[in-house]
């Protein structure tokens with residue numbers, strides 16, 4: 069199929085060239101390019117020209133003759149398309165068990181993993197769309213809901229159509245449906261959404277930044293937003309309230325929740341239109357508006373994944389001269405705390421893969437243009453995260469020196485991640501075989517470690533957090549950990565909290581931990597190191 073058009077083009081070009089040379093040789097008697105000039109006999113080998121063509125008048129007519137020939141060749145080529153070559157390149161589908169269906173022997177654990185980390189997570193959200201306004205309302209307020217296996221909780225994301233921005237509020241003219249209507253039973257009501265920590269999520273956004281109900285009608289009148297002739301912003305404004313924007317793990321969780329929101333909106337059918345709430349093309353019209361007052365623009369490049377439209381702070385949005393009162397679409401995304409990757413991170417999980425995690429990983433690496441090709445002959449790279457703020461390893465120099473001395477063939481990179489840009493950090497992670505450090509946001513890089521790598525976590529005394537271990541499981545990479553006691557301090561024991569305390573790790577314990585991790589990558593790619 070693919071070869072045919074190009075061979076046709078070659079033919080056209082060849083015949084055109086021949087006709088030009090023919091014309092040239094007739095003009096000057098010789099062809100500068102061909103050993104023997106093209107003769108009339110050569111041309112006559114082509115199918116005869118149709119009636120009316122004058123082969124032997126002037127060169128211009130000859131040109132026309134050849135063109136006619138080309139069109140008859142075209143017909144011939146096209147008709148040969150109805151006799152396809154016998155089955156080259158076409159195959160019947162894979163045997164069915166290569167793509168197991170949802171229900172194929174998934175045990176309870178596998179199903180649990182699938183509803184959190186598989187496409188089912190997004191499909192469930194997409195299936196659970198509920199309209200909250202009566203049809204006579206000027207706005208449409210629909211929410212989609214996540215629901216994970218074995219849990220009652222439902223997290224909401226909402227899309228609002230026809231909104232008026234006035235007086236620092238998004239006005240939603242919605243006459244609420246009775247929450248006791250059967251299809252709304254068991255779903256959080258817009259006046260009573262779930263609350264989340266750090267004052268995030270739809271509930272906070274609704275109370276602080278919207279007016280919903282018949283009070284909103286006035287603003288529609290004032291700006292004539294019901295009149296189709298009034299200019300409106302037909303983009304998609306995404307209202308987010310961050311937990312802080314500084315912690316890498318927290319930030320990534322909320323950015324991922326935003327990605328899940330947009331993914332689900334492209335999958336869920338809006339009953340009003342019969343089409344998905346958003347098309348892939350609509351995603352380029354997304355503009356993120358940051359409603360919180362945290363004074364940083366960290367990670368904005370990841371908020372820009374879907375569209376290059378600048379991420380605006382609320383103050384910038386209010387001041388922006390292109391801000392219009394009549395808005396076609398406003399999205400209130402899932403908050404970071406609803407992220408299935410975050411839920412239940414104190415329990416060990418047995419989930420060992422995740423399409424969601426591998427997709428997100430690929431997306432971010434591609435978006436930041438980080439190459440993932442590795443030199444699999446190259447020596448082992450160990451990245452030792454040396455935290456300089458809270459939760460320092462007091463004897464990190466002793467430990468890294470011992471590691472460098474014990475493994476001369478291993479490249480040990482001691483880094484303070486806080487000094488690197490996000491892109492630098494992620495590219496470093498993408499080239500790391502063993503990532504080690506005291507429990508902290510740096511372990512979020514387990515997302516970006518390459519295949520066959522290992523994650524090592526030094527947990528502060530007694531800390532039983534399993535989030536990074538579970539993430540390593542979902543990536544299919546190996547995980548090793550040990551506990552280190554808090555460093556000595558003058559403060560009373562009762563007032564000490566692992567979040568803030570430094571730790572000191574025994575050198576022998578560290579070397580044992582690292583030996584396990586380094587041995588685990590000794591056969592990465594083409595490496596062939598003997599264990600003994």
Ligand SMILES: *[C@@H]1O[C@H](CO)[C@@H](O)[C@H](O)[C@H]1NC(C)=O
Pocket residue numbers: 442443444445446447448449479498499500
């Ligand atoms: C180890 O890191 C260096 C950069 O510091 C990189 O050039 C090399 O390719 C890395 N090795 C692997 C196997 O990723």
